[in-house]
Amino acid sequence: MLDRLSTDITLRRICGWETRNELPSESTFSRAFAEFSKSQLPGIVHSALIEKNLSDQIIGHISRDSTEIEAREKPKKKENLKGNSDKENPKRKPGRPKKGEERAKEPTRLERQKKMPLEEMMEELPNKCDVGSKRNSKGYKETWIGYKLHIDAGDGQIPISCVLTSASLHDSQAALPLAEMTNKKVTSLYDLMDSAYDAPIIKEHSKSLGHVPIIDINPRRNKRLKEDLKAEAQRFKLLHFERPENNRYNERSNVERVNSRLKDEFGGRTVRVRGRAKVMTHLMFGILALTVDQLLRFFT
DSSP, X not given: OHHHHHHOHXXXXXXXXXXXXXXXXXXXXXXXXXXXXXXXXXXXXXXXXHHHHHTTSEEEEEEEEEEEEEOSSOOOOGGGSSOOOTTTSOOOOSSOOOTTOOOOXXXXXXXXXXXXXXXXXXXXXXXXXXXXXXXXXXSOEEEEEEEEEEEEEETTTEEEEEEEEETTSOGGGGHHHHHHHHHXXXXXXXXXXXXXXXXXXXXXXXXXXXXXXXXXXXXXXXXXXXXXXXXXXXXXXXXXXOXXXXXXXXXXXXXXXXXXXXXXXXXXXXXXOOSHHHHHHHHHHHHHHHHHHHHHHHHO
8 A cells, every 4th residue: 555655646645645755654554554443434434325325215135145254363262252261151961861851952143133132143243263164156165264254235236234253153143133234224125145044033033124035945954855946946947937036036146246346356355454353444445445336336
């Protein structure tokens, strides 16, 4: 950035410096970036931008997905992600319970989130650097060290809400916080999600907000259901029949394009800072620039 400012007169004047001698030092830039991270400045500006331009609009589809973010950090151990000790989370006795013994079933994160306000949901999500893994489009397993950025994107490839979590967190665990954040900013009709979000709680929550959830079915280990879905798809193809939900589900590619542009054009692949706050600031500057670019295309 400093090299660019020292040679690009136009950019330097836009940023408020007339000559190269007026440019701050690297340490000044670093302190400013730390202050931006502490105050979450780019996230606040992005929320204000969305509310100013889209709060009076009706967004047809909200597409939800996540993307991996590689970081130059050492991964934290899983037991330390929340910062809880073994005394706070005592281990359960192994084996089956004794006759007449009833063990209390611990609620899942989704079950707990149903009764939480947005602030508590966000506090409970793990956000330390760790190791994540997923299967790519060709079925091969990929792993990375860093974080996972969860994004809600509206029609026109416009990012609406973003949440940064640990890389190992399952996509479904961030669905309810994202939905609440997006619902406070814009009015939308349909929630589009892939099979990773196929859970009754997520569907019920979407309906409680007045939305229509369209989620790809996840057969999991149910071989019969998997075969039935495959046979049904073949019958529809034979009859040249397309369900309206399928046509709407195709709009989910909006969020995939947002993920791609963030990494290819707005710095998503070049994270050089450490710590969740600074990584989120780096990514949100990219999201902010991407949002402005898409809004200009949308309104012109």
